[in-house]
Amino acid sequence: MKILIVDDSRAMRTIVKRHVAQAGFDSAEILEAENGRDALETIRASTPDVVLSDWNMPEMTGIELLEALRAEGVTVPLGFVTSESSPDFKERAFDAGAAFMITKPFGAEDFSRCLAPFM
């Protein structure tokens, strides 16, 4: 099982990794990317099983990443881990094909609930 964590903040990638392990997925292989463009290349090369992506990032945002993946026909489940919690962002995310949204601040139980269907 491979999980790609996409966030421009190394601190947040570290926290997400810790929460994923605490949620019981400590045997998963964790891949990391710093922005959407970096993630797109990683997904093409490494085919992760699930992507956990921030929304606001330089180079390419999380929603642009999701739209680019779907335009290429890549169906990897992508969930957002973001501080953007407004209803309009949620609607845009799910319309684009997001699998779930985890809002910061979060707990390990959020990852347990959202990742379980893909494990």
Added chain:
Amino acid sequence: MHVHVTEPDLADIVEGATSTMLGTVLGALAPSGEAPSEASAACAVGASVQFTGEWSGALVIGCDEMIGNEAAAAMFGCDTNNVAADDLSDALGELANMIAGNVKPLLPGAITLSLPTVVQGSELRLGIPGAAPTVGVTYRRGSCVFSVEIYERSQGPRKQS
């Protein structure tokens, strides 16, 4: 449109974000009742996120080096003595982003968040040019300080059509 975020609203968001993501690091801090501008002379790190759209302003957080290092260490899972300057900036920027994201739904209209900007120095005078502070919270533990403040930009007079 004026911001209607109250001090208790902001305190709830700040305390929720810090307690969930940083554990007990900021739990030992107590509200001081000071305006953040009064405490900013003690700040060595400042981070801001801009709000743009139907309402315009910014969220600014500030803290001294000790609290900044404790927050970064909690995020990275390392010792407070082993926090690099880049990691301190990363951690405080992410904290500002998280708090701003949770403030955003309380602001009027469609709003976009900027990426965070972080400054480090000593006796920082934190502020946003062309914007006025509207609501803020300050926490202290001895000489250590952590503050969060929301600024509102003047929209200027509306043209009559």
